[in-house]
Amino acid sequence: MNNTSLHDMRRLEDLARLDTFVHRRHPVVKLLTTLAFLGVVVSFGRYEIGPLLPLVFYPVVVLSAAEIPAVPLLKRVLWAAPLILGVGVLNPLLEHGQVLVGGLALSRGWLTFLSLSLKSLLTVTAALLLIATTGMENVAAALRSLGVPRLFVLQLLLTYRYISVLGEEVERTLKAYALRAPGQHGVQRAAWGSMVGQLLLRTVDRAERVYQAMCLRGFAGEYHGGAGARISATDLAYGLSWGLFFAIARVYDIPALLGALTLGGWM
């Protein structure tokens, strides 16, 4: 097995075949839970970091209950890091002034940056966890059964495939380069342009061949997952418990409450 570096999103699909309590939950329920989570995370204001913290509970619990190894997942979260930092890093520069948080004066810019980063981290992790516990095909089927238009789901699936294919091609190209440039770290700047060009061409080619293979086997834009299981009582309970937790975390400032409680007990 060559599990070097990028070795692809497909590792996530491997994980999706584990058989744990979380994996057995109905795809639609997991999809809705994830969407609810994303909604709640995003709904917090830009200076609200404290109230956001309890939500970390969700990915942590799902991660451990689903027996998903943290490292490969975090690695993938890190791919998204440049994007997150790129978006957030301007804030400390653009935003002036201070806010008082628990008696501390903090710069608004840095606060926004922190909350943006935390939000992105949470949303990306939740999305990856959904794929790792459900599998992309099932997520797609769930989207379809919720009435999301076929074309949109198809686009999503093909993009996902494309990313895996791109990862594989990147790896191949880097390997070929490294073999012909021994003792050199990374890729020389001069080679970057042509390399990226090649990569794009090859990836598009390959993605097209994969798509052809799908068409040859009767693919007409609709993914047919396996058996369409019913939503069980356990599934419902799973979704509702998380929903309840998200609601509480949204309405109450749990860290502040806890703080008040402990302080209250002290004094």
Add this chain to the structure above:
Amino acid sequence: MSHHLVEAIDVYYAYPDGHHALQGISFRISHGESVAVVGANGAGKSTLLMLLLGLMFPARGEVRVGDALVTRKTLPLVRKAMGMVLQDPDDQLFMPTVFDDVAFGPRNAGLDEREVARHAESALQAVGISHLRGRAPFKLSGGEKRAASIATVLSMLPDILVMDEPTAGLDPRARRMVKDLLRGFSHTKIIASHDLELVWELCERTLVLTQGTVAADGPTRQVLGDAALMERCGLEVPYGLRACPQCGFTPATGRPTANA
């Protein structure tokens, strides 16, 4: 369909970059035949197969499968009759498990899940990889991937099997395995390959392509036995299949030639 004919009538194809890949190809293949399409790299083999399955359409001329002209409208019909195994299994296998991949075709055909499982299992069995059903395709060995690719097509119960270089990149044992598999199938077969040993053993008829044209079309023994033709078309006949200069044995006829 009564007779599974595959027919190309004066087919031309040029790639968008202007390269004339096929220039006037005609042939007719009838039910139960095993036909090899041979030719040097770039001769147009893959292009031809893609046209047969309607992945692209001829610039001129026509392709018929069964009673249908291959057009956008008849694609479902054409692809039901004819299954194609792509050259690179990594393109062919895209689902998370071998089973899902083999079940992909039947599911698209709208079979219920019980039927899907039945077709998939029997296809897996036919290529001897039932034990791999739960594995991730991209982790299989070269031979296993090839077997899985073939199963993905068999599960759709095609009448005609089309394969692009089925033994390319395989080690000798995997190659033997694939050959034995193919030999066992009773389908009409169209196999593009430059593995002339495979062609010799499996196909009674051979079509030679060179620069987008048909250089020869006839019984395999006769075609591969034509040293001048092979030379002209950039093909190397393996020693085992050549006439022996000492004893005069020619595999083409199976007996010594008179003028050895």
